Amino acid sequence: MREGHFGFLEALSLMVIVLINKIFFTSPMTLIEKLGTSAWLGTLISCLASLSFFGLLYLLMKRFNGQDLFQIFETVTGKLVGRGLIFLISLYFLYYTAINAQEFAAILKAYSLPYTPIYLIVLPLLVIAAAMTYVGLEGIARVAYVFVFPIFGGLVLILVLAFPVYDWDYLRPLFGYGLDTTIGIGLLRSSAYSEIIFLAIIINSIHGLKYFRRVGISALLICGLVFSLCCACILAAFQYPSSSEHLSGMFQLSRVIYYSRFFQRIEAIFLFIWVFASVITIAIGFYISLKAYCRAFLIKNHRPLLFSILLLTSAVCFLPRSFPEILQIHVRVIREFSFLLIYLVPILVLLVAVILRRGGTSNDKSL
Amino acid sequence: MTKAYRFLSGLLIALFFCLPLNGCYDSIEIDEEVYALAVGIDKGVSNIIRVTVQYPTYKDGGGGSGGGGSESGSGGGGEESGEVNGTVISTVEASSLLEGISMLNLSSNRQISLYHTKMLVFAEDYAREGVVRYVEPLARYREVRESMRVVICKGSAEEFIKKSSDFVGANTAKGMEMGFYQSQNTGYFPDVFFHNFYSSLISPYGQCTAIYAGVNEFKQLDSQEKEKPELHTDVDLEPGQIPRKGGSKSEFFGTAIFDGDKMVGYLLQNETRFYLMAIGKFKWGIFTFEDKRSPGDAYILEITSSKRPETKIRFEEGLPVIDLKISLEAELISNQSRIEYETLDKLTELEIEIEKYFHDGIKGTIEKTQREWNSDIFFFGKKAAAQFRTIQDLEEYNWLKHYQDAEVHVDVDVKVRRSGFLYKTMPIQSTSPDQKGRK
Numbered sequence: 001m002r003e004g005h006f007g008f009l010e011a012l013s014l015m016v017i018v019l020i021n022k023i024f025f026t027s028p029m030t031l032i033e034k035l036g037t038s039a040w041l042g043t044l045i046s047c048l049a050s051l052s053f054f055g056l057l058y059l060l061m062k063r064f065n066g067q068d069l070f071q072i073f074e075t076v077t078g079k080l081v082g083r084g085l086i087f088l089i090s091l092y093f094l095y096y097t098a099i100n101a102q103e104f105a106a107i108l109k110a111y112s113l114p115y116t117p118i119y120l121i122v123l124p125l126l127v128i129a130a131a132m133t134y135v136g137l138e139g140i141a142r143v144a145y146v147f148v149f150p151i152f153g154g155l156v157l158i159l160v161l162a163f164p165v166y167d168w169d170y171l172r173p174l175f176g177y178g179l180d181t182t183i184g185i186g187l188l189r190s191s192a193y194s195e196i197i198f199l200a201i202i203i204n205s206i207h208g209l210k211y212f213r214r215v216g217i218s219a220l221l222i223c224g225l226v227f228s229l230c231c232a233c234i235l236a237a238f239q240y241p242s243s244s245e246h247l248s249g250m251f252q253l254s255r256v257i258y259y260s261r262f263f264q265r266i267e268a269i270f271l272f273i274w275v276f277a278s279v280i281t282i283a284i285g286f287y288i289s290l291k292a293y294c295r296a297f298l299i300k301n302h303r304p305l306l307f308s309i310l311l312l313t314s315a316v317c318f319l320p321r322s323f324p325e326i327l328q329i330h331v332r333v334i335r336e337f338s339f340l341l342i343y344l345v346p347i348l349v350l351l352v353a354v355i356l357r358r359g360g361t362s363n364d365k366s367l
Numbered sequence: 368m369t370k371a372y373r374f375l376s377g378l379l380i381a382l383f384f385c386l387p388l389n390g391c392y393d394s395i396e397i398d399e400e401v402y403a404l405a406v407g408i409d410k411g412v413s414n415i416i417r418v419t420v421q422y423p424t425y426k427d428g429g430g431g432s433g434g435g436g437s438e439s440g441s442g443g444g445g446e447e448s449g450e451v452n453g454t455v456i457s458t459v460e461a462s463s464l465l466e467g468i469s470m471l472n473l474s475s476n477r478q479i480s481l482y483h484t485k486m487l488v489f490a491e492d493y494a495r496e497g498v499v500r501y502v503e504p505l506a507r508y509r510e511v512r513e514s515m516r517v518v519i520c521k522g523s524a525e526e527f528i529k530k531s532s533d534f535v536g537a538n539t540a541k542g543m544e545m546g547f548y549q550s551q552n553t554g555y556f557p558d559v560f561f562h563n564f565y566s567s568l569i570s571p572y573g574q575c576t577a578i579y580a581g582v583n584e585f586k587q588l589d590s591q592e593k594e595k596p597e598l599h600t601d602v603d604l605e606p607g608q609i610p611r612k613g614g615s616k617s618e619f620f621g622t623a624i625f626d627g628d629k630m631v632g633y634l635l636q637n638e639t640r641f642y643l644m645a646i647g648k649f650k651w652g653i654f655t656f657e658d659k660r661s662p663g664d665a666y667i668l669e670i671t672s673s674k675r676p677e678t679k680i681r682f683e684e685g686l687p688v689i690d691l692k693i694s695l696e697a698e699l700i701s702n703q704s705r706i707e708y709e710t711l712d713k714l715t716e717l718e719i720e721i722e723k724y725f726h727d728g729i730k731g732t733i734e735k736t737q738r739e740w741n742s743d744i745f746f747f748g749k750k751a752a753a754q755f756r757t758i759q760d761l762e763e764y765n766w767l768k769h770y771q772d773a774e775v776h777v778d779v780d781v782k783v784r785r786s787g788f789l790y791k792t793m794p795i796q797s798t799s800p801d802q803k804g805r806k
């Protein structure tokens with residue numbers, strides 16, 4: 001596959017966009033519904049849990065310096081099991097891409113394009129993702145670097161302009177539905193940051209371990225803080241009962257910006273940044289799924305497979321019958337339970353490597 | 368570059384540009400729609416609800432012509448077509464609000480859209496029975512703007528909308544929106560946005576309010592002349608009772624108070640100003656006080672909020688105690704008695720007097736909401752929430768129920784900062800020895 005190389009800023013932009021994208025969708029609503037006024041704290045706990053996982057992932061990558069995650073799977077668990085794991089990751093990211101595309105389309109339909117057939121929203125999105133995958137990882141990363149500025153600029157603009165509607169007293173009671181619930185759900189929701197695994201898969205394109213650690217920690221910290229701030233702003237604007245109802249808290253926030261007759265209705269900004277972020281997220285998900293598939297079956301050229309994977313993703317995309325099904329089953333699987341695959345598998349591989357003394361050197365004191 | 372590569376690149380670029388075409392399904396020409404300005408809800412007779420929608424005719428430019436007071440439009444059919452001052456007012460009875468609006472499309476050759484609706488008006492009788500079933504679909508419906516205002520009117524909503532004429536400027540939509548800005552200029556009514564109203568409906572921190580309004584038939588002006596009219600500085604009036612004539616017949620004047628989704632009462636204009644001061648939404652307003660040192664004369668102050676009110680809540684023996692500190696600034700803009708209030712000792716006396724007035728007014732208003740309706744429209748609950756560790760504790764305690772038990776301490780600090788263009792008050796010179804200002 002054509003991967004290319006890119007620098008720290010491109011890698012950071014890519015990771016930040018992919019991680020932050022879910023703030024535009026139903027994540028704040030779900031988080032606030034479960035944690036109430038402590039949603040902002042819960043997501044910080046998720047971020048800390050993800051940082052801990054990332055630490056373990058770093059140890060694994062350091063032990064097998066120069067190899068990407070898929071190579072490590074094969075080295076540690078053998079070719080058969082390793083390829084099985086890679087294939088599993090390919091399937092997961094195909095599902096991830098399809099559900100993200102479907103969530104994007106469903107919310108876009110609810111807020112902005114009510115009469116457009118859903119396939120006309122989903123298919124062009126997936127075709128663009130396939131086109132970006134055709135160009136390769138470097139292209140996706142450089143596009144991310146270009147768009148990270150309008151995305152962050154727009155996000156900051158919305159948060160700042162909505163300032164008059166904030167009342168920080170609505171963040172009380174401090175512990176929401178209880179500190180234990182906040183910690184429990186916070187840990188469970190660490191899956192929402194699971195895209196950080198992309199870094200281990202594309203490590204050879206980002207100049208190895210040095211950038212891997214810097215990009216990973218920076219991206220997680222930035223996204224944790226932004227996610228927490230966005231949840232706090234949504235709560236401060238709408239209170240927890242109302243915030244638990246809004247499909248997209250951030251979109252709703254952009255709709256209440258009102259300064260005068262001449263300065264209102266600025267949610268169009270939101271639509272732009274929403275589309276940019278979603279296209280990049282879906283493209284990288286698509287790319288990783290295809291890359292994993294090619295690696296699992298030792299396929300050198302990924303391009304002939306683009307159309308098949310595109311077709312498969314579209315098919316998965318149209319599996320859910322309704323928006324509640326997307327939200328209550330599929331999005332929940334990705335944002336609450338994906339850690340079982342994305343976090344636990346690399347940790348188990350690390351454990352196996354330590355037990356079987358694979359990787360590193362005998363005098364390696366890193367573990 | 369090979370031919371195949373070029374072809375593929377071209378195809379991909381073409382596909383990329385397909386994305387904006389998605390909008391075609393939802394595209395609508397601007398003149399295919401007509402934008403409702405006001406939506407009124409009354410009790411139905413043959414069905415559950417009577418919906419009134421006002422939309423501009425787009426004749427005579429802009430968003431509908433304003434001038435004139437007659438119920439006719441250019442080229443309109445007057446009362447029969449519902450044409451009033453450049454707008455059409457249509458009414459229908461239906462089983463639900465949104466279906467009612469949909470049925471009203473039959474009265475217009477264009478699709479009625481709620482994207483630019485400025486106000487939602489409920490008849491008071493209906494609001495007292497509960498509004499949630501008509502607010503909930505609007506909170507869900509994509510066309511409805513969060514910046515729409517919520518109004519409760521005395522009498523019928525249909526009549527109120529008919530009488531809400533704008534006489535300044537040519538754009539009805541602009542005039543309607545600017546009418547709500549009078550809340551900042553006077554403090555006689557709160558500016559309640561739809562999103563605030565809906566959030567407050569389901570809030571455990573406090574209860575919701577709406578703009579209280581009515582129709583003034585211009586019959587309040589007493590035509591009988593009195594030899595010496597008395598000075599009444601603290602008159603509380605309901606909407607529709609302001610002794611005036613001319614201008615729009617509709618009036619926003621007071622605050623409608625809710626318990627849950629049911630209207631339970633209202634605050635009059637001065638109580639509304641005290642309420643706005645207590646929640647930090649009072650911007651500025653004119654207050655007239657009778658001068659106790661010179662009965663029959665008045666001094667007039669322009670009051671502004673100097674900083675946000677500070678609210679602290681603690682629990683003593685299980686009962687909530689509210690400490691509210693309000694800081695106001697005053698400017699003496701008229702002094703009929705010509706007593707030298709600008710001197711430092713008189714200024715302090717004046718401040719104490721004004722502080723007492725606002726203290727009693729604000730405390731009285733809070734106690735009225737506790738005693739008469741047990742409705743925390745001040746949202747003290749959000750401060751009380753800090754005393755609870757979890758939402759379960761807060762909801763179990765049920766602040767809204769215990770609001771009436773709260774002991775309220777109000778501390779008002781007024782600083783008279785300026786006295787307009789005049790720094791001193793000199794006595795009137797005349798042949799009479801007891802002229803104003805003479806010591």
